[in-house]
Structure formats: structure tokens, C-alpha cells
Amino acid sequence: MIRFLVAPLAALALAACGSADTTPDDAAGRDGVWMKGDLHLHSHHSRDALDNPMADLVDIAEARGMDFFVVTDHDNHVDGVIATWDDPDYRSEQMILLYGSEFTTAKGHANTLSATRYDHRALYALRDAGGPALAARADELGVHLSANHPTNSDPWLFGYDGIVDSLEVWNALYAFPSDNRANLDLWDSLMEAGLRMPARGGSDCHHQQGIQPLGLNIGTPTTWVYAAERSAEAVIEAIARGRASISYAPGAERLILDADTDGDGTFETLMGDNAVATGESVRFRVRIDGFRALAGYTLDIVHNGAVVDTLRPSAPETFFTYAPEPGARHYYRVELNGSTPEAETLPAQAIGFYGRKVALSNPVHFGFAD
Ligand SMILES: [Zn+2]
Ligand SMILES: [Zn+2]
Structure with missing residues (x-):
């Protein structure tokens, strides 16, 4: 398996650059x-x-x-x-x-x-x-x-x-x-x-x-x-x-999960990353890009396969804190649920097909093999 590609930046026959609404984080x-x-x-x-x-x-x-x-x-x-x-x-x-x-x-x-x-x-x-x-x-x-x-x-x-x-x-x-x-x-x-x-x-x-x-x-x-x-x-x-x-859809909310694993106030560890658990508290941040005030969100926090808490985000940024113990593997990921009025891309009758699942993130890991 290839975990990290190291392909050179060759000229790409299919690739094209364009302007999009993406911006630096x-x-x-x-x-x-x-x-x-x-x-x-x-x-x-x-x-x-x-x-x-x-x-x-x-x-x-x-x-x-x-x-x-x-x-x-x-x-x-x-x-x-x-x-x-x-x-x-x-x-x-x-x-x-x-x-x-x-x-x-x-x-x-x-x-x-x-x-x-x-x-x-x-x-x-x-x-x-x-x-x-x-x-x-x-x-x-x-x-x-x-x-x-x-x-x-x-x-x-x-x-x-x-x-x-x-x-x-x-x-x-x-x-x-x-x-x-x-x-x-x-x-x-x-x-x-x-x-x-x-x-x-x-x-x-x-x-x-x-x-x-x-x-x-x-x-x-x-x-x-x-x-x-x-x-x-x-x-x-x-x-x-x-x-x-x-x-769930192109115009839907986007989740960004990151964490401040060393307590310095900077959320340097992004979903997908693998950090070292020190036993100290770790502050996690969930950003909901495209936050809608009336969406009735719930945010499930999944730790090592189990939902350990369900939050009700009332702002585009939500925080939670855990202290993963050293010497064991941990991962934390989030799932966002809420209303899904994706009228811009889907007929209204399709809404029920998505349930209330809006988005989900990859995890922040601790103590996994690199
Ligand atoms: Zn297929
Ligand atoms: Zn297939």
C-alpha cells in the first residue's frame, strides 16, 4: 500500500487549474x-x-x-x-x-x-x-x-x-x-x-x-x-x-476537526494526524463551515468505536476536551446530524434518503503506528 505518494510534479495531461472558492486554512x-x-x-x-x-x-x-x-x-x-x-x-x-x-x-x-x-x-x-x-x-x-x-x-x-x-x-x-x-x-x-x-x-x-x-x-x-x-x-x-x-452534498456543511495536543493554544493536529498522548488534557475543535442556526444539529463524538458524547453545536465552532492516557491507542472522530435541506442540488423528495446525516470527519489519532 502507498500511504504517502511521492510522485514528482510532472505535467499532467488531465489536470487543470481553476479558480474555486477554496481558501487557505x-x-x-x-x-x-x-x-x-x-x-x-x-x-x-x-x-x-x-x-x-x-x-x-x-x-x-x-x-x-x-x-x-x-x-x-x-x-x-x-x-x-x-x-x-x-x-x-x-x-x-x-x-x-x-x-x-x-x-x-x-x-x-x-x-x-x-x-x-x-x-x-x-x-x-x-x-x-x-x-x-x-x-x-x-x-x-x-x-x-x-x-x-x-x-x-x-x-x-x-x-x-x-x-x-x-x-x-x-x-x-x-x-x-x-x-x-x-x-x-x-x-x-x-x-x-x-x-x-x-x-x-x-x-x-x-x-x-x-x-x-x-x-x-x-x-x-x-x-x-x-x-x-x-x-x-x-x-x-x-x-x-x-x-x-x-x-452529504456539495453545498452542505463541511466539518474540520483538529486538536491542540500540546496545550499551547494552537490547533496544530488535523484530522488524519497521529499524535502522542501525554496524559494531559487535549482540546479538540470542530468547525462547521456553512453553519445554519436552525439546522437542529447534534454532534456525536466517537472515541475508539463508541459514541462517548453528543453535543448540540450552537455556533460554527465547538470545542470538547479529553485526556487520552499514554501507552494506549486512541482515536476521536465526529459525525454531524441535522436537517438536510439541500434544495440546490436535489429534489425535495430526496431529503429522507439521507436521514439526518450531514457530515462526518476522519479521526485524530493518538499512539498509532506511523
Ligand atoms: Zn461503482
Ligand atoms: Zn462497485
């Missing part, structure tokens, strides 16, 4: 950029998405303000030869486009993410191989491997520890019909076992016709990343580091 003294995107999509190059033309996908993604974008067509529909990347409509002046595909096998599905073109056939050849061989090949190819919808009817059976670089914990509609609660339980069980397993979302949007687009389309959910710079490499590195949170 000045509040924490950091100089990266927050960027949003969808990490699981199918175009007409997938046989089960023939009514999802590439040009429409790009247009919709741009209209929804996406900063990065990847079309992950099923590789088994094209015998491992990815036509998506050569589609003349897979271009954008506004978004950073990644190279990817959905590795679609009898032992589960995973998305590849890459800043540069790679030989997907070399990965496709290992569809019946074991997890370690698959991970070694992904490493050789320099691609990020991310397990998709790991608990649905195509469960991921290649394994996790040292095999995949991230996990899709939010696929398509949050509440109905979905396996997202089971995905989150799996994620927690992996982290309780000591794995640093970055989480991401993916809409898995297949259609622009029929009923699917009434409730689900590009950006539902949206993954926000904190990237060191506006580049494809930096987007993938941010995902691999867990510097990411997931929101």
Missing part, C-alpha cells in the same frame, strides 16, 4: 487548500451507466463547484483497458481530473486513484490473486487503492491491513437504501485493531435518467480534502493521510 495557520470532489463515478464507458454521458458528468461536476474529479468506470466491462482516460470529453478547465477505475472483481470492488496514467491491465490481471500481491502491484504502479462499499453485496475480500490505502465509508444515499452504517462499523473495527484507515465518500452515480438522479448525483456525498497545494498529487496525498471529511 488561515484559522489554523496552515497554508494548504480545502478542495472538494467526488471519488466514485461511472460514465457511459461502464455498461451499467450507458445513460451517463461523460460530457454531462463533467458539466454537472463543474456546475456543482467540484475542485477535483475522477470517473472510475468498471474495468471488467472493458477487460482492463480503460477507455475513460482517452475520452475527449474527459477534460476540464476548472477541475483537477484524476486517473482511476473501479477494480471490479468477484472478491469485491476498489477504486484506483492516480495523478498520472498507469498500466491498469497489470492490476486487472490480479483480480483472482491475494491481497498482498494486489497491494504490491498497486505500489509498483504508484496508484492509491481504495476499497469501495466494503460491506454491501460485493464485499471487499482482499483484506485491509497493508492492502488498501483508504476506505469508502459513505457510498451513495446515506440512509436508504444503504450499507453506510455497516461501513462505518467496519471502519471503526479496523481502527480499533490499530489500523490507520483513511475514510472517504463516493456517490457511485451511474445514471442521469430514471429515478437515480432524483436522489443521487455527483457530489452526494462530497469528499473534502485539505491538500498541500492545488494538484492531483496533493489531492491523493490528502486522502491517504485522512485529511478529509465527507458531506
Whole structure:
């Protein structure tokens, strides 16, 4: 597995820089950029998405303000030869486009993410191989491997520890019909076992016709990343580091979880990071970008797989304090619930499909292996 990509900043055929509403995270003294995107999509190059033309996908993604974008067509529909990347409509002046595909096998599905073109056939050849061989090949190819919808009817059976670089914990509609609660339980069980397993979302949007687009389309959910710079490499590195949170829609609230682990008043430790527990109190900060006063929020604090408190945020910044004891592993993550009036991108009848789940964060870790 590749936890941190070190690819050079080569000229990227698909990448484009554009202006977006992302700004440096000045509040924490950091100089990266927050960027949003969808990490699981199918175009007409997938046989089960023939009514999802590439040009429409790009247009919709741009209209929804996406900063990065990847079309992950099923590789088994094209015998491992990815036509998506050569589609003349897979271009954008506004978004950073990644190279990817959905590795679609009898032992589960995973998305590849890459800043540069790679030989997907070399990965496709290992569809019946074991997890370690698959991970070694992904490493050789320099691609990020991310397990998709790991608990649905195509469960991921290649394994996790040292095999995949991230996990899709939010696929398509949050509440109905979905396996997202089971995905989150799996994620927690992996982290309780000591794995640093970055989480991401993916809409898995297949259609622009029929009923699917009434409730689900590009950006539902949206993954926000904190990237060191506006580049494809930096987007993938941010995902691999867990510097990411997931929101149910492109215009929905965004969560930022960070912590002041050394008590100096600066929230230097960002979600995804791994700190050392000293036994002293640690102050955590949750920022809700796009805070709405009447949303009726509840904020669940998850510590080592269990909800240990539920807060009612009444301002864009909320704080909580714990003192993780030294010598043990700890992680803290948050889930934001509330009303979800996403009229700008979804018909009103879709609201119930998301329940009250607004957003969730990756964790701040203590005492995990680096
Ligand atoms: Zn799939
Ligand atoms: Zn898919």
C-alpha cells in the first residue's frame, strides 16, 4: 500500500487549474487548500451507466463547484483497458481530473486513484490473486487503492491491513437504501485493531435518467480534502493521510476537526494526524463551515468505536476536551446530524434518503503506528 505518494510534479495531461472558492486554512495557520470532489463515478464507458454521458458528468461536476474529479468506470466491462482516460470529453478547465477505475472483481470492488496514467491491465490481471500481491502491484504502479462499499453485496475480500490505502465509508444515499452504517462499523473495527484507515465518500452515480438522479448525483456525498497545494498529487496525498471529511452534498456543511495536543493554544493536529498522548488534557475543535442556526444539529463524538458524547453545536465552532492516557491507542472522530435541506442540488423528495446525516470527519489519532 502507498500511504504517502511521492510522485514528482510532472505535467499532467488531465489536470487543470481553476479558480474555486477554496481558501487557505488561515484559522489554523496552515497554508494548504480545502478542495472538494467526488471519488466514485461511472460514465457511459461502464455498461451499467450507458445513460451517463461523460460530457454531462463533467458539466454537472463543474456546475456543482467540484475542485477535483475522477470517473472510475468498471474495468471488467472493458477487460482492463480503460477507455475513460482517452475520452475527449474527459477534460476540464476548472477541475483537477484524476486517473482511476473501479477494480471490479468477484472478491469485491476498489477504486484506483492516480495523478498520472498507469498500466491498469497489470492490476486487472490480479483480480483472482491475494491481497498482498494486489497491494504490491498497486505500489509498483504508484496508484492509491481504495476499497469501495466494503460491506454491501460485493464485499471487499482482499483484506485491509497493508492492502488498501483508504476506505469508502459513505457510498451513495446515506440512509436508504444503504450499507453506510455497516461501513462505518467496519471502519471503526479496523481502527480499533490499530489500523490507520483513511475514510472517504463516493456517490457511485451511474445514471442521469430514471429515478437515480432524483436522489443521487455527483457530489452526494462530497469528499473534502485539505491538500498541500492545488494538484492531483496533493489531492491523493490528502486522502491517504485522512485529511478529509465527507458531506452529504456539495453545498452542505463541511466539518474540520483538529486538536491542540500540546496545550499551547494552537490547533496544530488535523484530522488524519497521529499524535502522542501525554496524559494531559487535549482540546479538540470542530468547525462547521456553512453553519445554519436552525439546522437542529447534534454532534456525536466517537472515541475508539463508541459514541462517548453528543453535543448540540450552537455556533460554527465547538470545542470538547479529553485526556487520552499514554501507552494506549486512541482515536476521536465526529459525525454531524441535522436537517438536510439541500434544495440546490436535489429534489425535495430526496431529503429522507439521507436521514439526518450531514457530515462526518476522519479521526485524530493518538499512539498509532506511523
Ligand atoms: Zn462497485
Ligand atoms: Zn461503482
